[in-house]
Amino acid sequence: MALIRQKCLLKLFRLLPIKTVPITEDLVFQASEIKAEFSIPYCDCFAIATSIKKNGIIITGDPDFKKVEKVVKVEWIK
Numbered sequence: 001m002a003l004i005r006q007k008c009l010l011k012l013f014r015l016l017p018i019k020t021v022p023i024t025e026d027l028v029f030q031a032s033e034i035k036a037e038f039s040i041p042y043c044d045c046f047a048i049a050t051s052i053k054k055n056g057i058i059i060t061g062d063p064d065f066k067k068v069e070k071v072v073k074v075e076w077i078k
Contacts, residue, residue: 021050021053021054023046027046027049027050027053030049030052030053031045031046031048031049032045034048034049034068034071038067038068039067040064040065040067040068041064044062044064044065048065048068048071048072051072051073052071052072056072056073057072057073057074057075058072058073058074058075059074059075059077060074060075060076060077061076061077061078
């Protein structure tokens with residue numbers, strides 16, 4: 001049952017206007033550098049590194065991202 005649900009959710013996800021980005025070695029190193037400099041969760045560092053690479057915007061309510069507002073554009077959910 002869980003596998004069927006997973007497949008259904010994946011099909012729905014693919015309908016959304018969202019692009020997935022492969023995790024490359026460059027992205028891993030950039031995320032590691034961000035982690036070392038700003039001491040925020042590693043998964044957040046991947047979002048930041050991807051946003052920098054793709055010239056994107058982080059949309060969040062997570063206060064950890066206040067540390068990187070000078071590095072990447074952040075829009076705050078209120």
